[in-house]
Amino acid sequence: MTTGALIFAYNNEQTDYVAMADWTAKNIRRHLGIPVALVTDRPTELKFEQVIIQPADGDNGRWFGDYGTNVKWHNQTRANAYKLTPWSQTLVLDADYVVASDQLKTVLASPQEFLAHRWAYDITGLNDFSGLNYFGAYHMPMWWATVMMFRCSEHAQLIFETMVMIRDNWTHYRNIYKNSNGTYRNDHALSIALGVVNGHILKHASIPWNLASLTPDHQLTQLAPDHYRIDFVNSDQKPRWIELHNQDFHAMGKKTLGEIVANPC
Amino acid sequence: MNTEQLIAHGRARFDHAAARRVLKEKYQGKLTFAHAGGMWLAGPELLATLAACTGPTSVLLDLYETPVKIMPNEFRDLVRTHWQEQMNAWLVEYDQLSKNR
Numbered sequence: 045m046t047t048g049a050l051i052f053a054y055n056n057e058q059t060d061y062v063a064m065a066d067w068t069a070k071n072i073r074r075h076l077g078i079p080v081a082l083v084t085d086r087p088t089e090l091k092f093e094q095v096i097i098q099p100a101d102g103d104n105g106r107w108f109g110d111y112g113t114n115v116k117w118h119n120q121t122r123a124n125a126y127k128l129t130p131w132s133q134t135l136v137l138d139a140d141y142v143v144a145s146d147q148l149k150t151v152l153a154s155p156q157e158f159l160a161h162r163w164a165y166d167i168t169g170l171n172d173f174s175g176l177n178y179f180g181a182y183h184m185p186m187w188w189a190t191v192m193m194f195r196c197s198e199h200a201q202l203i204f205e206t207m208v209m210i211r212d213n214w215t216h217y218r219n220i221y222k223n224s225n226g227t228y229r230n231d232h233a234l235s236i237a238l239g240v241v242n243g244h245i246l247k248h249a250s251i252p253w254n255l256a257s258l259t260p261d262h263q264l265t266q267l268a269p270d271h272y273r274i275d276f277v278n279s280d281q282k283p284r285w286i287e288l289h290n291q292d293f294h295a296m297g298k299k300t301l302g303e304i305v306a307n308p309c
Numbered sequence: 310m311n312t313e314q315l316i317a318h319g320r321a322r323f324d325h326a327a328a329r330r331v332l333k334e335k336y337q338g339k340l341t342f343a344h345a346g347g348m349w350l351a352g353p354e355l356l357a358t359l360a361a362c363t364g365p366t367s368v369l370l371d372l373y374e375t376p377v378k379i380m381p382n383e384f385r386d387l388v389r390t391h392w393q394e395q396m397n398a399w400l401v402e403y404d405q406l407s408k409n410r
Contacts, residue, residue, distance in 0.1 A: 153343035156373065165334065169327040252348060252372050253338030286328055289402065291335045
């Protein structure tokens with residue numbers, strides 16, 4: 045059995061996702077000791093165990109608050125992860141997921157065929173994520189596609205093939221779930237797919253801890269390897285900060301993470 | 310006591326509570342581990358359950374509600390060790406947090 049990570053990275057005019065993936069791959073190798081395959085649309089000189097060339101699929105536009113503009117967002121190939129992965133057990137990670145510990149080894153040791161996070165929370169405690177942990181007018185529970193572990197199995201294959209079906213018929217599924225968000229999101233497609241594949245029981249095996257998340261309105265700096273500081277302004281407009289040691293988190297703001305990637309400790 | 314002092318105190322308590330919550334979330338993950346094909350949360354509840362297992366093997370429900378056969382004596386040592394390692398690390402970080410406060 046081979047175990048490895050898979051990162052999707054498509055650069056746009058604002059963010060060098062491939063450089064971000066390279067930085068994340070180094071963290072993955074250091075903490076998890078597994079190889080990393082990159083899925084992108086052009087050859088790169090950066091070192092990955094495998095580079096899988098896959099044309100950018102779709103041109104979603106999305107508002108990025110940290111850049112203050114709409115940017116192109118190539119996120120639609122992720123549903124092909126099952127088809128593209130070179131590994132028999134795969135850990136799919138967002139390029140902006142900061143691996144600062146060996147926590148994900150527990151996920152890799154799990155006997156489950158598919159796992160993702162059910163709950164995310166704001167590290168600063170300022171933002172209520174209930175609007176992000178559910179989607180659509182029916183308040184459907186959302187599973188996060190930020191971290192996904194799957195093994196080659198019929199179950200995992202069905203989940204990803206259903207995601208592809210949902211992606212390719214996004215308007216239809218968006219209407220069924222009365223999702224006001226027109227932009228295709230992998231989190232929504234995954235959540236719908238899990239419902240379909242598991243018989244709409246709305247209870248699926250998930251990673252047994254919550255996804256620590258940092259929203260783009262906060263400032264992230266790296267103090268040392270695996271040691272980060274988050275500066276934010278509280279509801280009284282007072283500056284506050286919090287430090288993270290050896291804790292994985294999802295850096296939703298690409299701008300500050302991009303600066304760390306360009307000048308790592 | 311004046312109102313400003315009270316507000317400042319309340320805010321400091323709020324910030325401290327937020328930092329404590331982040332620590333709790335972090336160690337919730339670190340206390341989770343895989344063993345014998347199951348996923349477990351190390352802690353007093355699991356240890357109490359294991360204390361009730363007297364035979365050479367027992368079947369327990371893991372975090373995914375899957376029945377898993379384990380060897381209680383060996384598993385108890387593993388749970389206790391993992392639990393205390395993580396709790397000690399939690400204490401170190403908590404003390405640091407209190408100093409910062």
